[in-house]
Amino acid sequence: MVLYTSPFPNSFLSVLHSFSWGLIFPCYWLADRLVASFVPTTYEKRQRADDPCYFHALCIIITTPIYLALLVASLPFALIGFLLWSPLQSARRPYIYSRLEDKNHANGATLLTEWKAAGNGKSFCFGSANVCLLPDSLARFNNVFNTQARAKEIGRRIRNGASRPQIKIYIDSPTNTSISAASFSSLVSPQGGDNTNRTVNAGIKRTTSMEYKGDNSGSNNSEDSREDKGGAGEPNEGEENTCIVRINGEDNGHMSDTETDTVNGQAHASGPAELSLEGDAEISKTPNHKQKEGDSGSLDSYSASRESLVKVRVGDGTVDQSTVNNKLLYKASIMKKTSVRKKKHTDETFDHEISAFFPANLDFLCLQEVFDKRAAEKLKEQLHHYFEYIVYDVGVYSCHGCCSFKFVNSGLLFASRYPVMDAAYHCYPNGRGTDSLASKGALFLKVQVGSTPQDQRIVGYISCTHLQAIAGDTTVRCEQLDMLQDWLSEFRKSTSSSSTANPEELVAFDVICGDLNFDNCSSEDKLEQQHSLFTRYKDPCRIGPGEDKPWAIGTLLDPEGLYDEEVCTPDNLQKVLESEEGRKGYLVYPTSKNHSSSQKGRKASLKGNGRRIDYMLYTEEGVYLEWKVEVEEFSFITQLAGLTDHLPVAMRLMVSTGDDDP
Numbered sequence: 001m002v003l004y005t006s007p008f009p010n011s012f013l014s015v016l017h018s019f020s021w022g023l024i025f026p027c028y029w030l031a032d033r034l035v036a037s038f039v040p041t042t043y044e045k046r047q048r049a050d051d052p053c054y055f056h057a058l059c060i061i062i063t064t065p066i067y068l069a070l071l072v073a074s075l076p077f078a079l080i081g082f083l084l085w086s087p088l089q090s091a092r093r094p095y096i097y098s099r100l101e102d103k104n105h106a107n108g109a110t111l112l113t114e115w116k117a118a119g120n121g122k123s124f125c126f127g128s129a130n131v132c133l134l135p136d137s138l139a140r141f142n143n144v145f146n147t148q149a150r151a152k153e154i155g156r157r158i159r160n161g162a163s164r165p166q167i168k169i170y171i172d173s174p175t176n177t178s179i180s181a182a183s184f185s186s187l188v189s190p191q192g193g194d195n196t197n198r199t200v201n202a203g204i205k206r207t208t209s210m211e212y213k214g215d216n217s218g219s220n221n222s223e224d225s226r227e228d229k230g231g232a233g234e235p236n237e238g239e240e241n242t243c244i245v246r247i248n249g250e251d252n253g254h255m256s257d258t259e260t261d262t263v264n265g266q267a268h269a270s271g272p273a274e275l276s277l278e279g280d281a282e283i284s285k286t287p288n289h290k291q292k293e294g295d296s297g298s299l300d301s302y303s304a305s306r307e308s309l310v311k312v313r314v315g316d317g318t319v320d321q322s323t324v325n326n327k328l329l330y331k332a333s334i335m336k337k338t339s340v341r342k343k344k345h346t347d348e349t350f351d352h353e354i355s356a357f358f359p360a361n362l363d364f365l366c367l368q369e370v371f372d373k374r375a376a377e378k379l380k381e382q383l384h385h386y387f388e389y390i391v392y393d394v395g396v397y398s399c400h401g402c403c404s405f406k407f408v409n410s411g412l413l414f415a416s417r418y419p420v421m422d423a424a425y426h427c428y429p430n431g432r433g434t435d436s437l438a439s440k441g442a443l444f445l446k447v448q449v450g451s452t453p454q455d456q457r458i459v460g461y462i463s464c465t466h467l468q469a470i471a472g473d474t475t476v477r478c479e480q481l482d483m484l485q486d487w488l489s490e491f492r493k494s495t496s497s498s499s500t501a502n503p504e505e506l507v508a509f510d511v512i513c514g515d516l517n518f519d520n521c522s523s524e525d526k527l528e529q530q531h532s533l534f535t536r537y538k539d540p541c542r543i544g545p546g547e548d549k550p551w552a553i554g555t556l557l558d559p560e561g562l563y564d565e566e567v568c569t570p571d572n573l574q575k576v577l578e579s580e581e582g583r584k585g586y587l588v589y590p591t592s593k594n595h596s597s598s599q600k601g602r603k604a605s606l607k608g609n610g611r612r613i614d615y616m617l618y619t620e621e622g623v624y625l626e627w628k629v630e631v632e633e634f635s636f637i638t639q640l641a642g643l644t645d646h647l648p649v650a651m652r653l654m655v656s657t658g659d660d661d662p
Contacts, residue, residue, distance in 0.1 A: 003097040003423060007393065008088075017088050023081025027074040028135075034067040035137035041145050043563040089398035094425040095443070098380060100388040111418055112450050121656040123632055124449065124460070125359050127162075128513035128614055129640065129648035130368040133375040133411075142645050143559035150643050151375035155382025157639050158365065161358035163386050350540070350631045352551050354577050356570040356638050359650045362386075364447070366464035366513035367413040371438065376413065387415035394425055395439035404431070406439040412464050414445055421459065422446040422495040426487045428480050433470050440466050442484050442514075444491040449508055457505045461622075463488055465514040474527045477518060481531050484512075492622065506624040508655045512537055512617040515646070519611040520548050522590035537617035540631045540651060553577060553636055554587040554610015555647040561586045562642060573638040577647075583609050616651040628656045 008014045037060055040048070048056050131154050132139055136147045144150065365387065370376045376392050383390060395409030410427070414420075427441040442465040450458040465484055468476040497504050512533075518525040520542055529545040541552035557567075567573040567586050576582035587610030620629050633652040640648060 003420060004093040004095060005097050005099075007092050007096055009091065009093070013088060013091055016084065017092075020081045020084035020088065023077045024085060027071060027078035030067055030071040030074060032135050032137045034064070034071065036140055036145070037063065037067075039137060039140040041140055041143050041563070042560060044145070046563070086398045089396065090400045092397065092400065094396060095391050095394040095423060097420065097423065098384070098390045098392065100384050112448060121627075121654060122450070122508075123652050123654045124363045124509060125361060125650060125652045126364045126366070126462070126511055126513060126616060127158075127358060127362050127637075127648060127650040128366045128368075128464075128515075128616055129158075129637075130466075130515045130614060130644060130646035131370060131379075131640070132644045132646070133370045133372050133379070135372055143562055144644065147372050147375050148378060151370075151372070151378040152382055154640060154643050155379045157643075158358055158362075159383055159386035161637075161639050162360065162362035162365075164357075164360045348549070348551075351633045352540075353633075353635055354553070354574050354638065355635045355650075356574045358637055358639055358648070359633070359635060359652060362650065363417050364462055364511075365413075365415040366462070367415075368464075368466040368515045369411040370413045371408045371411045373409075379413070383415045387417055389416045389418070389420045390414065391420065391423055391443065391445065394443050395441065396427055397439070404436045406437065408438045410439045410441045410443070411466060412441075412443045414443060414462070414464055416445075416447055418447045418449050418460075420445055421448050422491075424487075424491050424494075426483070428468070428483060430476055430479055431468060432473055432476055435468050435470060440468070442487055444488060446491075446495050452506065456503065458508050459505050460507065460509040461488070461492060461511070463512045463514075465512070465516070467515070467517045469517045472524070474518070474525065477516070478527050478531055481516075481528070481533050485533060485536070488512075503624075506627075507622055508624070508627065509629055509653055510537075510619050510622055511651075511653070512615070514615060515613060516615050517613050519554070519590060519613050521546060522611065524590065533617070536621060537619045539615060539617055540634045541612060548609070548612060550609075552609060552612055553583060553647075554589070554612050555614040555636065555649060556588040556611045557645045557647065558586050558588050559645050562645060568642045570638045570641045573641040577636070577638065580609075587611070614646060614649050616649055618651070618653060623655075626657070630654050630656065 006014060008017060044056075131151075132142050132144050133147055133151050133154075134142075136145060139145060139147050365383070367379075370379060370392065373393060380390050380392055391414040393409060394412040394414075395406070397406050397409065399405050406427075410425070412425075414423075422445070424444045425441060426444075427439045431438070431440055442463055445462045445464070447460050447462065448457055449460050452458065463484070465480075467480050470476075492510075516528070518528040520529050520539075523546075526546070534542070534545075541548055543549055561567060564586075565572070566582075567576050573586075576586055589610055616634070618629060618631070623629055630653070631651060632654040633650075635650040637648040637650060640646075
């Protein structure tokens with residue numbers, strides 16, 4: 001299958017489309033600004049409350065007549081543009097495939113060789129998020145604004161969070177019973193020079209986090225600094241480098257000599273290096289720190305998160321490229337030691353956490369509600385710093401391909417570190433109400449993740465979707481889930497080049513990501529909860545219809561509280577969501593559970609931990625029979641705090657081949 005790298009089959013249609021949109025855009029922009037000026041967010045309301053001169057009201061009085069006059073003047077041009085634009089959509093392709101052109105930062109082909117070196121299997125990390133990148137006037141109804149700036153910041157935070165290898169600190173402690181039990185609020189700076197070998201401080205405390213200071217002095221990772229790193233012969237950002245530190249709780253947090261030597265070996269692996277963890281930090285007494293400069297959830301934050309960050313500097317000595325890349329940024333995630341893990345939920349077989357960062361070495365990303373085309377371009381540019389392959393501007397416009405007129409695309413965007421082999425898009429024809437104005441649908445992708453020693457391709461299937469949003473449309477969503485399964489089955493058949501007798505491809509995973517707009521605890525969503533999709537695909541957060549696992553939390557934030565100081569930064573939002581009372585204050589719960597005569601009674605009647613409408617599903621059906629797929633880690637992510645009204649989710653799957661089994 002040919003991947004479409006441009007929206008139209010020839011340059012003439014592309015030029016004509018650009019011309020028609022150029023006629024439409026002034027009218028579109030003026031209408032957007034006019035409506036936006038009358039829909040303030042809670043953040044703007046608070047700012048205006050401190051303005052005794054009513055400056056904003058004066059601005060509206062002055063600018064509104066100007067906007068109206070210009071809007072009326074632009075209408076004739078917009079009409080001519082629309083008459084050209086609409087018929088052109090019948091020739092438009094359903095998506096645009098973008099591949100990173102800078103070969104210095106492209107590493108997709110290199111990743112394919114990792115499977116052979118992995119031995120008995122490999123893990124893959126998937127992320128999904130609804131980013132609410134609507135035209136600014138519409139985004140304000142969800143209490144978010146400045147779509148263009150948010151798009152750039154969202155992309156920057158995602159790629160900064162994902163481009164870190166991680167240090168995993170495993171803690172053996174009889175009192176530490178859950179992943180989120182280790183709370184970090186104090187700040188410490190790594191010490192020492194570039195040419196001084198440092199060992200890991202043996203007195204690490206469980207309540208210590210390290211302050212991270214990025215390589216760049218600015219608040220963003222500039223393109224120039226990235227090129228400088230690449231020119232120094234540094235491996236790509238996404239390479240999987242993990243340093244493991246084990247801390248024994250029975251020894252009051254002190255590491256044994258053997259464990260210290262192990263970490264020292266990691267630190268000295270590639271020449272002169274610095275790796276310093278300080279354990280005598282003073283713990284902050286305040287529950288939530290105030291936002292400091294750069295505290296935006298990116299790696300440039302001086303107060304990164306309660307997930308400890310360490311900076312490792314490498315000297316000018318000779319570096320063995322086969323060793324761990326110690327110049328990259330390291331994340332310390334507090335987890336349980338697998339062999340003696342003591343969790344609150346002892347029957348769980350995988351790690352789960354509320355994280356202030358996207359997972360290190362994120363392989364695949366599925367985004368929803370990337371409706372604004374200018375915002376999509378800005379987002380794509382940022383994501384291309386980490387993801388080599390991106391599929392965006394997915395959907396159809398006008399009356400082409402669907403029953404009703406479509407003003408905006410599907411809002412789906414897919415990014416991958418691995419090469420995309422095939423892609424297909426289908427539009428749901430049964431959208432209702434305002435949802436029928438968008439070409440909501442499903443994007444299906446086939447990616448190559450490796451090859452066997454016999455040169456058989458190892459592939460995976462990923463589906464990204466966004467279902468009907470209007471409450472009460474349960475029948476519509478169930479029909480869309482039926483279509484999703486049928487389309488996915490057809491896509492797998494049409495793209496498969498294997499036979500049972502002579503397989504040319506081995507399927508490693510089959511994953512579905514997206515905003516399904518129903519939760520597993522609401523009584524109003526019973527039909528969706530019992531859909532056959534959940535008999536074929538597994539939901540790591542679900543026990544059964546109507547019941548989630550105790551650690552699973554809602555992914556839909558209360559829009560009214562997005563800018564509260566308690567939740568406006570990734571670190572603060574993480575702290576709030578770790579407590580039951582905090583979740584009740586800032587997550588949306590099923591509406592049918594909220595009817596009560598008192599606030600106290602309302603909280604007592606809540607079921608679950610909020611509306612979890614963003615899903616990550618996987619299946620073992622259709623996967624190569626001799627392989628086993630298991631969840632290794634599941635995360636709810638707060639790194640996009642203040643930028644969207646949804647919590648991103650991430651899942652890491654381990655594909656075990658069993659090659660090394662006795």
